Amino acid sequence: MQLLALICYVLSFLFQIVAVYICITLTFKIAGAFRWAWVCLTIGLTLMLSRRIFPVIDIYTSGNFKLIDAFFALAISICISGGIYGITKLIESEKTKNQVLSLLSALDPLTNCLSRTEIFSKIANEIERTLRTGNTFSILEIDIDYFKKVNDQFGHQVGDEILISLVKHIQESLRDLDILGRIGGEEFLILLPETKEIEALQVAERIRAHIASISHHTSWSEPIQITVSIGITSFKISACIGSNKQELLKELVHKADQAMYLAKDSGRNCSCVL
Structure with a gap:
């Protein structure tokens, strides 16, 4: 049980590292008024990493663990990482659509020279x-x-x-x-x-x-x-x-x-x- 709890905490920590990495990447990619939102999300997720590392330290030092908490930590981290990854794909999809629309509006639809x-x-x-x-x-x-x-x-x-x-x-x-x-x-x-x-x-x-x-x-x-x-x-x-x-x-x-x-x-x- 102790090993299972340790694995769950470690995995949850890794999933949140992935989420933080994606947020940092988007912070630099997204310009405009809403960049602050990704900065705040990145800071929040980085602070949450401490909630994932301290239980691991506690297991090594004292042998104390909470299996249910470990399961919930892993589930939450997976959901956060999956959600942020989905948002990333949505942003990329909308960016591609906008680029296509921009290209189409720049071209004459019949001859393909400029409009x-x-x-x-x-x-x-x-x-x-x-x-x-x-x-x-x-x-x-x-x-x-x-x-x-x-x-x-x-x-x-x-x-x-x-x-x-x-x-x-x-x-x-x-x-x-x-x-x-x-x-x-x-x-x-x-x-x-x-x-x-x-x-x-x-x-x-x-x-x-x-x-x-x-x-x-x-x-x-x-x-x-x-x-x-x-x-x-x-x-x-x-x-x-x-x-x-x-x-x-x-x-x-x-x-x-x-x-x-x-x-x-x-x-x-x-x-x-x-």
């Missing part, structure tokens, strides 16, 4: 960075020519497949640091970090020529060809004194939009700078 909100956020961050560094960057706005005719003639499913294929081929013409996002319908924005106007025009022409030269394979019986019109504008610090980041973003995207419509008015399947 409208995310590409605008990237451009806004690039504006902020450029204001600090004094460098420059450019953006391209791309629109498929006569895309309504594609949907009318081949159907919206084929139209969606064209959009997916277009994104794939655009990305083939971009650098690793360039960022592509869909802003609606058949319109896309490309952020070209640290890219001057003349370099942006070269990128735009490379994309335009590539798209015009390929055929898109869809569920339609024959390959389909399309062209795009591209508007180009560069961020110029000299022209933005006194404006905040959101106003600068709005103005920059508006200029790219105007440049894209200028390309449309110039006969389509071309690139224009504004």
Whole structure:
């Protein structure tokens, strides 16, 4: 009986050490207003360890033991460790779900390039960075020519497949640091970090020529060809004194939009700078 009580106390002590370790780990992982709760729980469980070690010492020194107390100590320690472990898994699960939701909201659900909100956020961050560094960057706005005719003639499913294929081929013409996002319908924005106007025009022409030269394979019986019109504008610090980041973003995207419509008015399947 004495040995059984000793084993129960030792096991309960080990289970609580595990619980304390998990709490300490979570204390460093969890940021925000509720970290204090894990600090308090860690301190409380650490203090409770003395309630598990003193009976072990008492058994060795005097031979006194309480078997029922030993059983309860082990059961309580197991429940505490199991509960804290379960909470840990719940936190990890919720964190994973939040990461997935964040990723999904950042991507366009059809083409898997960035969503409208995310590409605008990237451009806004690039504006902020450029204001600090004094460098420059450019953006391209791309629109498929006569895309309504594609949907009318081949159907919206084929139209969606064209959009997916277009994104794939655009990305083939971009650098690793360039960022592509869909802003609606058949319109896309490309952020070209640290890219001057003349370099942006070269990128735009490379994309335009590539798209015009390929055929898109869809569920339609024959390959389909399309062209795009591209508007180009560069961020110029000299022209933005006194404006905040959101106003600068709005103005920059508006200029790219105007440049894209200028390309449309110039006969389509071309690139224009504004």
